[in-house]
Amino acid sequence: MAPLVEIENLRKEFGNVRALDGVSFEVQAGEWIAIMGPSGSGKTTLINILGGLDTPTSGRAVVDGTDLARLDEAGLTRFRAEKIGFVFQQFYLVPYLTALENVMLAQYFHSTTDEREARGELERVGLGDRLHHLPGELSGGEQQRVAVARALINQPKLILADEPTGNLDEANEQTVLELLRELHKEGHTILIVTHAPEIGLLVDRRVELAHGRLARSPTAFR
């Protein structure tokens, strides 16, 4: 079976700074991969390229058969809407929209809104009683769960989580990790950027970066 994600000799430069330098690896559908490494090692750059937020300087990044280097801006926008679910460290919810509206916003950008479906997704992450709360009225963990619901609402091929627990206390971190574990069990493909070694132990494989290169070949734990 063809891998869901194929990365081949990927390079990304910002001026004189080389953020990624010849990274290659593959991700099979249904895998949960942790991308680890110190700050400035290129983790977020890699996630951004895979999510179509940024373009590589050279090399190939193919997600679900789509070579991202061949897409123009509109194509990348469509790619993000249809194939990627993002979860950010800072949650990035629209502050003046309710939890339900934040989820429906992703639906609106994908196709059409369906309140019943959005409500169901929020109930799935345990926020059935917080539908009409603004982000400012939710705890950090609750906000991140809204972000997870938003990432899942359009049934993406790939979930990209950039330090999703980085801003959470331990209890909320466990809640969000449990949620990700359930998603993995359901067959979702997840790439998670993290510093936390304990998260690295939960995943199928680890990709470790240093100075924009693979520190070592992706390590399988299971």
Added chain:
Amino acid sequence: MRGNRGRMAVALLAVVSGATVISALLDLQFDIEHQLTQQFRLLGANVVISRPRLTQTPTLDSPQPPSEILDAPALMDQPLVLRQVEKLPMADVAAAAPFFYIVAHAANTPVVVAGTWLDQIPGLEPTWRIDGRWVTARDDEADCLIGRRVARQFALVPGSSLDVQYLDRRAQVRVAGVIDAGGTEDSQIFVSLPIAQKLAGQSGGAQIELVQISVRGTSATIDRYTAQLAAALPGYEVRPIQAVSRAEGNLLDRTRLLIALMVALILVLTALCVLATMAALAMERRKDVGLMKALGGSISRIVSLFLAEVGSLGAAGGLIGSVLGVALARWMGQRVFGALIHPRWDIFPLTIALMVGVALAGALPLRLLGKVKPAVILRGE
């Protein structure tokens, strides 16, 4: 609308203010024709029927000689002409009266005597002031009105008796009131039409020199009546009093132009205010827009969200402003015309549409959102 409430409130205030003034001005614009027409009606008669060669009433400097009596074409057949006048919709006729002039003598001094329907004078000449009283009965042949110069020349006051002589015929009348017309009429004596006709020696079919009519309505209405009468009275000259009609038309045109310019100016100012607010809003919402783009939002979909907000703002501002505009129009109507302006409900959708258009035009800075790079925003730069 829930984000950036302060800025949106400022933009809403600008739209409401603009809509209020525009709505009031449009109310005035549409009502002004009616109001000005009413004002111009105060200037008196606006349609005159005469024989073609008679262009002005006689004065002592250029008196119509007694030969006019002999000059049949200068006179009109009273029953024939008045029959046609009475066929007009009388609801639109404020006043109408026939006139017959002679240069008679009072105390051996020549003076112009106008025979007319004295009861119609206040309606035909609403700007005249009177010392004494108007004559209210058309068949009152005992009373007369005299101009203030006549009163001074012959030392007459209301209640005085006056002898008028024409050739060998005489009539005695009583002064009911002294009028101040501010024109040649101040040197004339106004008597009941039959008195003047008898002095002139008319017998049998009565003749008159002209008929003055004060028609209510716009210039177009007056033109329509003029055409209608002209068709019914071939051989007679039926004409609007051009000075009044032209002045009315010019003033209406200028007023309309002034209002149109003011509306345009207010629209531009409102758009500029919304523009400034939207520019600030676009900058403030860069982060939200970056996120929306990251979620797969195309710029057209994202901008349409903002335009929906701005359009709602314009519609709400337009609606509120339209309501406030009615009050403002009424106030302005009272101040300017001393009359009640009647609001036109069709101005509501027009004002709302204008404000939505202005708000959307003011949303031009939202184009800047197209340049937002999601990766840059998410990096916190």
